[in-house]
Amino acid sequence: MKILVVGGGGREHAVIKKIKENKDVEKIFALPGNGGIAADAECVNIGATDIEKIVDFASENDIDYAIVTPDDPLVLGCVNALEEKGIKCFGPRAEAAIIEGSKAFSKELMKKYGIPTAAFETFNNMDEALSYVETCPIPTVIKADGLALGKGVIIAETNEQAKDAVVSMMQDKAFGKSGETVVIEEFLTGPEVSVLAFTDGKTVKPMVSSMDHKRIGDGDKGLNTGGMGTVAPNPYYTDEIAKRCMDEIFLPTIGAMNKEGRTFKGCLYFGLMITENGPKVIEYNCRFGDPETQVVLPLLESDLLTIMLATTNGNLADTEVKFKNENACCVIMASDGYPVKYGKGFEITIPEDISDKVFVAGAKLENGKLLTNGGRVLGVTEIRGTLKEAIDASYEDVSKISFENAYYRRDIGKKALLAEV
Ligand code: AMP
Ligand code: GLY
Numbered sequence: 115m116k117i118l119v120v121g122g123g124g125r126e127h128a129v130i131k132k133i134k135e136n137k138d139v140e141k142i143f144a145l146p147g148n149g150g151i152a153a154d155a156e157c158v159n160i161g162a163t164d165i166e167k168i169v170d171f172a173s174e175n176d177i178d179y180a181i182v183t184p185d186d187p188l189v190l191g192c193v194n195a196l197e198e199k200g201i202k203c204f205g206p207r208a209e210a211a212i213i214e215g216s217k218a219f220s221k222e223l224m225k226k227y228g229i230p231t232a233a234f235e236t237f238n239n240m241d242e243a244l245s246y247v248e249t250c251p252i253p254t255v256i257k258a259d260g261l262a263l264g265k266g267v268i269i270a271e272t273n274e275q276a277k278d279a280v281v282s283m284m285q286d287k288a289f290g291k292s293g294e295t296v297v298i299e300e301f302l303t304g305p306e307v308s309v310l311a312f313t314d315g316k317t318v319k320p321m322v323s324s325m326d327h328k329r330i331g332d333g334d335k336g337l338n339t340g341g342m343g344t345v346a347p348n349p350y351y352t353d354e355i356a357k358r359c360m361d362e363i364f365l366p367t368i369g370a371m372n373k374e375g376r377t378f379k380g381c382l383y384f385g386l387m388i389t390e391n392g393p394k395v396i397e398y399n400c401r402f403g404d405p406e407t408q409v410v411l412p413l414l415e416s417d418l419l420t421i422m423l424a425t426t427n428g429n430l431a432d433t434e435v436k437f438k439n440e441n442a443c444c445v446i447m448a449s450d451g452y453p454v455k456y457g458k459g460f461e462i463t464i465p466e467d468i469s470d471k472v473f474v475a476g477a478k479l480e481n482g483k484l485l486t487n488g489g490r491v492l493g494v495t496e497i498r499g500t501l502k503e504a505i506d507a508s509y510e511d512v513s514k515i516s517f518e519n520a521y522y523r524r525d526i527g528k529k530a531l532l533a534e535v
Pocket of ligand 2: 264
């Protein structure tokens with residue numbers, strides 16, 4: 115089979131390394147890929163949102179299956195466009211990807227179908243939003259409706275901060291069109307769990323749970339990032355919670371999307387908070403999470419491509435989705451200054467014997483050298499029998515990888531270890 119993967123981050127590198135395990139895979143193209151992915155796939159210089167060029171490339175190169183993993187091409191209808199040309203795809207069509215593309219949509223969906231989530235109000239008018247936040251309970255959470263690179267969420271500790279957030283989104287357009295509508299919601303507390311799930315629109319098969327570390331600094335301090343590291347499984351996700359999530363959240367969500375005529379196929383990401391009143395949805399993503407994918411897929415024992423094809427063909431119920439009974443830890447190495455401003459172009463050295471543990475994100479190849487080219491540069495994942503061993507092994511690898519300006523959190527997995535005791 116000839117496969118095309120749209121995207122070029124650590125998540126895509128993890129997907130590509132996994133699907134290479136399938137003997138039927140003859141060739142993988144990554145659009146655009148990156149300097150590290152180039153070791154595992156042929157990278158083609160077409161951007162992940164350049165849908166016309168992606169479709170032309172797929173048609174001209176007899177692609178048998180296209181895997182679309184980033185949020186923006188999914189929301190923009192990349193799968194719709196490829197399917198129109200008869201190309202089979204992994205990933206939701208635009209009408210289903212809206213579950214991530216519009217927070218107002220997903221919140222209304224949850225309200226309509228009784229899926230547990232934080233109480234909320236939606237506003238299209240700034241004056242109404244401002245009078246609401248003047249008196250709303252504090253802390254409160256202000257969210258831009260549309261995609262905002264994971265940065266469109268502000269937790270306001272005072273009514274004044276809440277007003278500033280509304281003005282910056284709705285008047286100053288800090289997130290462009292994404293902030294024309296805002297969702298203002300109740301602040302929830304409790305441990306967070308990420309659950310990625312395969313679905314063909316009928317059956318849901320959740321993957322092993324994981325824990326992301328979103329803030330830039332140790333101890334969850336500082337700015338939000340795309341994610342600085344992950345561990346799996348997440349110790350807060352007990353069998354009892356998993357059962358509740360299946361009954362109260364996962365199956366109702368798939369059913370709700372069908373009833374709305376928006377059948378979801380692909381990987382649906384449930385960002386959950388385990389509150390005193392049970393699990394609640396913080397957010398949906400229409401795709402694999404990153405860096406969650408970098409711990410979840412290495413733990414997958416079953417064949418990824420077979421599962422992906424089953425989500426497309428509708429036979430997920432008969433397809434094995436099995437995970438190793440082990441622990442994984444991924445530490446992200448970033449460029450110092452991320453997520454604000456950082457230098458690029460520094461040479462990355464990765465010892466040969468650990469290169470199969472490394473998923474490359476922000477890097478490019480120049481004259482045979484791998485150079486830093488982004489905020490999150492790479493992720494290092496190790497799997498061991500215990501979480502502590504997996505964490506230690508990942509940090510051991512990190513100590514052997516070098517590039518100027520490297521920054522990483524020193525406490526990935528620490529919170530999970532405390533929860534285990
Ligand atoms: P999101 O992009 O929606 O995942 O939000 C980013 C982060 O903001 C989440 O991972 C949570 O830590 C936090 N967050 C979002 N919504 C809420 C909420 N209603 N209550 C508390 N924290 C929240
Ligand atoms: N790690 C969170 C996300 O992929 O959105």
